[in-house]
Structure formats: C-alpha cells, structure tokens
Amino acid sequence: xxxGIGSARMAKVLLLCMFVLHSDMAxxxxxxxxxxxxxxxxxxxxxxxxxxxxxxxxxxxxAVGAHNVVVVNRAGYQTCSTPPGSKVxxxxxxxxxxxxxxxxxICNFPGHCEGGMKIAVNAI
Numbered sequence: 001x002x003x004g005i006g007s008a009r010m011a012k013v014l015l016l017c018m019f020v021l022h023s024d025m026a027x028x029x030x031x032x033x034x035x036x037x038x039x040x041x042x043x044x045x046x047x048x049x050x051x052x053x054x055x056x057x058x059x060x061x062x063a064v065g066a067h068n069v070v071v072v073n074r075a076g077y078q079t080c081s082t083p084p085g086s087k088v089x090x091x092x093x094x095x096x097x098x099x100x101x102x103x104x105x106i107c108n109f110p111g112h113c114e115g116g117m118k119i120a121v122n123a124i
Contacts, residue, residue, distance in 0.1 A: 028097070029056045033119065038062055039069065039107070042116040052123040054100035064092035067107045067117065071096065077104035077120055080113035098123040 031050065034043045038061035060069045069089040070076075076083045088108070089096070096105070100123055107117035 029053065030059060031056060032059045032061065033105075034061075039067060040117065041112070044116045044118055047119055047121045052098055052121050054098055054123045056098045056123060058096045058098060058103075058105075058121065060089065060094040060096070060105075062092050064090065067109060067112060069094050069096070070106050070108045072104045072106055074102065074104060077106060077118060080106060080108075080118065082106075082108045100124065 029052075031052070033039050034046055037043075040062065062069075070082050071087045071089075072081075073083055075081070076086065082088075096103075098121060103121045103123060105119050105121070106113040109117075
C-alpha cells in the first residue's frame, strides 16, 4: 500500500463517524394517549403541555370492541362526526404516525366523542 493511502481512508472513516454523530438525526417519540388510563373518556386535554413532532407515534390503548380511533378533519373533530373516507382503527393498540400540523382523532361510538374521547394534536 502506498504511503498515505491508509491514513486517508482512516480520515474518511473518522469524518463519516463525526458527521453521523453530530447530524440532526430525528428519532420519533412514542406517546401513549391518555397515559396510564389509555384512550378513554375525558382525554381531550391530554395533549396540553406536551410537544409533538412530525413523525412521532401516538399509541391508542383500549379494550377491543369498546372504542375505536378515527382520524378526522377539523370539522369532524368539532362536530364529532366521521367524514367519508376517514381511517378507522379498531385493534385496541393502534399506532398512528403524526403528520406536520394539526392531527385530529375521535372515537365514533355513539356518545363517546361527546364524552371527551377526542384529541387534537399539533405536530411541528
């Protein structure tokens, strides 16, 4: 091997390592909606005081058949209605990735949204 080739390769590896370690790599945070209580009534204020980023994951835990999670628009959130084409989750352990801006979720079982099973999450 010619002199300097090994040290040049080593310098490239070190430079790459420094770049990786000092880059602004984003890691998605995982948030359990409703904390220990899970996705239940009176969670409307759960997002207050929390910071959410685009790409973060919300986990909705609830008893299967007792609730669901519906991704809605602002009007659906405000009126507790499910717009046509809304995505409905029913697994009891739903993982939903936030998009930048306002994200709206409701339970569309009769009376549940009106009982506070809805959240609006702003992701930056």
